[in-house]
Amino acid sequence: MASLPTKMKGVIIEKTGGTEVLQYKTDLPVPSPGDGQVLVKNDYVGVNFIDTYFRTGLYPAPKYPYILGREAEGTVVKAGSGELYGLKEGDKVLMLSEGTYAEYTAANAVKAVKVKDGLEAKVGAAALLQGLTALTLIREAHPVKKGDWVLVHAAAGGTGLWLVQLLKAVGANIIGTASTQEKVDLARKAGAEHMINYSHEDVKSKVMELTKDAGCIAVFDGVGKTTFDLSLDCLARKGSMVSFGNASGAVPPVTIGRLSAKNARLMRPTLFNYIATREEFEHYVDELMDFITEDKLDARIHETYALSDVARAHNDLEGRKTTGKLLLDPSK
Structure with missing residues (x-):
């Protein structure tokens, strides 16, 4: 060298x-x-x-x-x-x-x-942190099963697109939100069958219409402050509200009693606590790379x-x- x-x-x-x-x-x-x-x-x-x-x-x-x-x-x-x-x-x-x-x-x-x-x-630099974040969210924050209704905010963003592609690969019903038609089209192309343009559509009403008023069993929210209350409103009974980012600012303190209305779970995970050991890191990197090569994730x-x-x-x-x-x- x-x-x-x-x-x-x-x-x-x-x-x-x-x-x-x-x-x-x-x-x-x-x-x-x-x-x-x-x-x-x-x-x-x-x-x-x-x-x-x-x-x-x-x-x-x-x-x-x-x-x-x-x-x-x-x-x-x-x-x-x-x-x-x-x-x-x-x-x-x-x-x-x-x-x-x-x-x-x-x-x-x-x-x-x-x-x-x-x-x-x-591809590696583009995939690693956001891809691992998305993968650990759907495996551990809320283990998503085939047929689950899941809401992804900012579905055309970096982590959002990984979430959409991975959720599609495991067979979830995906509802995504985005602010422009370009982003709606991009997320839909990535696998989000149901997209809501929140610049002119009511997110909660659309979610309840699609889920027959049941709500989503998991909401993955990387936006933070501006979407937190909406995310809770869109959650199904016994659902998981997963707040993993602060793109719009940090979420203010939450009154824990609000969760009892739906027996909801609230999580604020970080990637690094899911991959703290070498074994965990290697496991999720290997799985992510398999998804990229075998399922042709973009x-x-x-x-x-x-x-x-x-x-x-x-x-x-x-x-x-x-x-x-x-x-x-x-x-x-």
Whole structure:
């Protein structure tokens, strides 16, 4: 392997705020892999709402300056010591790691896996965090069965499209919501047979019409503040209300007694608590990659942005201007 540079491109924040706090640097130090780590030269980096949560301060950064990012695909260029789960220099890998908004990331090997043969470039970075989120939601947050009526908010968004495709693969009856005809058409093409354009249609009325007033046994809500009450209204008796994101802001405190009207379950899961162990991580990555290759799931990529254009990527994501996945190219 060629000698490594000492400096790299990357994006840091030194305080919280809007996109003006994103600092593109060309002279950040290249990290060294520690015990149980591999140094990865990133080819493509995923952009996720969680990145905006750290930028705005909704989630606290562990330190400043802080390199954003949670996932990437790339090549191992240096191996650290300790347990590396068979990873070595030259391996193409997918990984969940902090600090991926950069050319190089020292990633914990426990959350990195080799790219499966035949997987096209960009697909891994586009699929990993959102695809695993969707898969663990339908397997663990509410184990969805064939024939279940399920509501997915923001069905044309990144995680929404994964939810729709996976729910279709397991035989659920899918109701999706979206704000424009373009997004309605996209989610319908992905497998959401019943779509509601909430810009001019009443979501609750449509859900009750489709389910013959029973409601949905599961609601997957990544929008948060603006849809929480609506989600509870659309829930069936003994249904699961799964709030997994804050795209519109954090959900205010909830009076627990509200759940008794339907004997409802309320969950606020995070992906990382479903894949805490190596065994769990490998299990769900393998299952997700099988869905992608065997069921031909589409890792729809909205756009690949230059790393230096990260502010536009965040603005597009937060402004609901996107469908599918946003990627960053750290070489630019």
